[in-house]
Amino acid sequence: MTTGEIHTAKGIMKVSFYDEDAPNTVKNFVKLSKEGFYDGLNFHRVIPNFVIQGGCPNGTGSGGPGYKIDCELTGDNQYHERGVLSMAHAGRNTGGSQFFICHSRDNTSHLDRNHTCFGKVTEGLEVIDQIKAGDKIEKIVIND
Template sequence: MKKAIIHTEKGDMHVDFYHKDAPKTVENFIKLSEEGFYDGLTFHRVIPEFVIQGGCPQGTGVGGPGYTIDCELDGDNQYHDRGVLSMAHAGRNTGGSQFFVCHNRKNTAHLDRNHTCFGKVTTGIEVVDEIRPGDKINSIEVIED
């Protein structure tokens, strides 16, 4: 199974993917990561006690990879909790490259079954708390488990 390490200016976040619950979203994220799409992009949206969001090539929250993917909302892991990676979108089935990482369950539960949860930070969760607007994603490294 593939995993990822999100290398940031503030440290590394190790991610386990939800291959079973969100296979197409995971495949898309891995493809973009391996192509270097995320290298140098910023976390353009940081809301304390809610989420950190990145993956916009324009750095504004309106850009994407030039295509959209469908939401995957079924499965056992489709709930937002601390460290969960989820696909951002502008409406159902409009995600592409933007993703967010949750700060906690209390303020993100309303996102359940609306945004595709596709992984979780297993090591380096403290990095989520250190990210500020404009902090860079240096790279995302995909590794084999």
């Protein structure tokens, strides 16, 4: 199982990725992380009791890596709950680099099988609640 760490000024979130449920999404996120794509990007969208979202190179939610990836929605872990990492998109099969992390299961069931869940924060859940809009992703470390 692939694991990683999302480093922020508010703390570190340790993540276990859903290698079996979302192999292509995990591979894409790992590739971008290892290339340093996410280093210094901000969490541009923070909605309390819903999600924190980052991964836009423009810092606004308008950009991506220059390509799109398909959604992977059929695995056993395709439901949104506290700590789940999911691929943001502007419509089916338009994800790329933007991702969000869920605050809770409340208000997220409509995302199930619409956005690809590709991992979960296993340690550092309290960091999710401390992130504010504009806070930066210092780096993402992949342990494979």
